[in-house]
Amino acid sequence: MPEYDRWLDREAGPVVRPYALTGGRTDPVGDAVLDVISVIAATGPPLTRAEAAKFSPEHRKLLRLCQQPGTVADVAADVALPLGVVRVLLADLIQQKMITVLPRRAPRPQASTDLLKEVLDGLRAL
């Protein structure tokens, strides 16, 4: 278990104020769109120990979660940090090319309809 988990677990509540985690920044850097259902993924393998030292514990935790592609909302819920903070931290990682926002499916009209019909079938099968 990484050592920081002992200090920042969910039950402990916010030991550090959220804005401190972002260095006071409230706006994500860059122009990547981080919608709540944007799918993000790490661009490389998990960090080595030496590489990890260059990142804050929160950045490292996010990077680890992004090894599996997931939505911003899922990642934010996993890391239990406020959405605004998570967006700022994710944007840092995008800037450093550590993670990437996966492109949305090509908006071909027919594909959209087909996907929606699949959603409908999925719902009916619930």
Place this chain on the structure above:
Amino acid sequence: MGSVPSDGPPEDNQFTPFKILVAGGFGVGKTTLVSTISEIRPLRTEEALTQKSIGVDDLSGVGDKTTTTVAMDFGRITMGTRLALYLFGTPGQDRFWFMWDDLSYGALGAVILADTRRLIDCFPSVDYFERRQLPFVVAVNVFDGAPHYDAEDVRIALDLEPTVPTMLCDARQRSSVKQVLVTLVEHVLASAPGGGQGALRDPGAVGQASLPAAPAYPAAPPWPPAAAGSYASMGSAK
């Protein structure tokens, strides 16, 4: 792990999430509805951090302010390996309007939950989604002891377009919630003959370049609308 996607077009098996908003007045059963049909997870939002664009220089002011962490719930319905439906309960209180633009961005559509005892609580949501041209359905959550009306009465009371589906539902019943979502997706499909791009409200369809740099927290949310006088007085004044 070599699972890095290239910049090429998305593959057919790419994971595609869809987003549906669940709106309605405070205490109308939004969280109940989401948790009935999906595994619910809390999403924290930091009100003070997100309420306005606070410059770095203003940090001292932020330090003095009590930051409130607001939990917002969302649920996920996973369909196979590549499709998932995300349900976001929109915060009911009007001081959270700034989050609506963020949440409605790229959304498939919305469910407006209504309580016949407080039907007026729906107006802001109806107004918002009509303005955004986001397809929505109105589902009347049937509470014990609440006056019973037909879905059609509710349509008239809310002055809804004839095309907007209205129905009664029980947010605690899985089959009922399922029917609400099915109706919404059918409505989305129907309101976009030929499956136009607009129906999906897919940001990709618009092109990311056309988005504001910070779509999340518009500095001047267009809410509350001037028309909703009674609603605006609910709690925004300090």
